[in-house]
Amino acid sequence: MIFVAVGTQLPFDRLVRYVDNWSAQNEVTVIGQIGDSELNTQFMVSEKFFEPSRFRDLQNSAEILVGHAGIGTILGALELQKPLIIMPRRADLGEHRNDHQVATATLFHDRPGIYVANTEEQLIKFLDDRENLARSASVISKFASRELIETITKFIHGNSY
Amino acid sequence: MQPLKPLKSLIRFHSNRGKAVKILAISSSGGHWIQLLRLRPAFVGCRVTYVTTFSGADPSLIGERSFKILDSSKSSKLKLLFSSIQIFFILLRVRPNVIVTTGAAPGVISLVIGRLFGARRLWIDSIANGEELSLAGKIATKHAHLCLTQWPHIAERSQYVEFRGSIL
Secondary structure, three states: OEEEEOOOOOOOHHHHHHHHHHHHHOOOOEEEEOOOOOOOOOOOEEEOOOOHHHHHHHHHHOOEEEEEOOHHHHHHHHHOOOOEEEEOOOHHHOOOOOOHHHHHHHHHOOOOOEEEOOOHHHHHHHHHOHHHHHOOOOOOOOOOOHHHHHHHHHHHOOOOO | OOOOOOOOOOOOOOOOOOOOOEEEEEOOOOHHHHHHHOOHHHHOOOEEEEEEOOOOOOHHHOOOEEEEOOOOOOOOHHHHHHHHHHHHHHHHHHOOOEEEEOOOHHHHHHHHHHHHHOOEEEEEOOOOOOOOOOHHHHHHOOOOOEEEEOOHHHHHOOOOOEEOOOOO
């Protein structure tokens, strides 16, 4: 199963449409959290929002995740060890206030398990190749780096940091 | 870090007299919030109050004290004012010893107001800001005791922000 999520703040119809088009040609279950959107998907099952626990279940059962280039999306996938295809929202298309997702995507595109698709073609390529994507997922811990935790702990307790 | 000019606390800061350190952990929803939660090992042994801009029941927060405030950003002065008032009353009620925030606007507001309460103040800029410190982060350098970036090259360029690791 492939799980697509666009975040809770703005819809991302361009990405949803691309995935829906791909679903038309492929025999895979695709489920989408499409946000505050009026889009009627033809081939994938979609809801505007899911309850947090249901959302987590869907992420856990998915073979791969697809989403926007948000930090929450990226960290969520890394924590769950799921490969993630991200498409950055673009300000010029009205998908976000600014292009910081484009910058975020650049920061993470070298990281194993994260795949950046800027066009429909690139997205299709990754989706078609999903079984190979699964094998490169990397592992991260549930918490921040030890150095940061130590610095903050010392700061909190008033010791020199 | 530049030295902060001491400000006379308008509200008396009460010491805990040996009790657990009180922390206010505040951030906007989404990526900022996810990053804040990854800092939790640093809060062990402290009394933490969480403040964020959504009320989605995060299962990991069951049993923790939390408040929801209005989401605000520089695009609406009215919302900023409203969240400032909410944050003021939360600070009045909680009287934290320490404020930890991963941004954005509500975070920097809490540092500015937190100064009046004599709290020790920490800013952690989002990992998404990989080229320069965020706008809120730049303001935070004037109001935080310690301002952190998650990218070494950003810390190298500025005496007001440090790199001490990242949330990854």
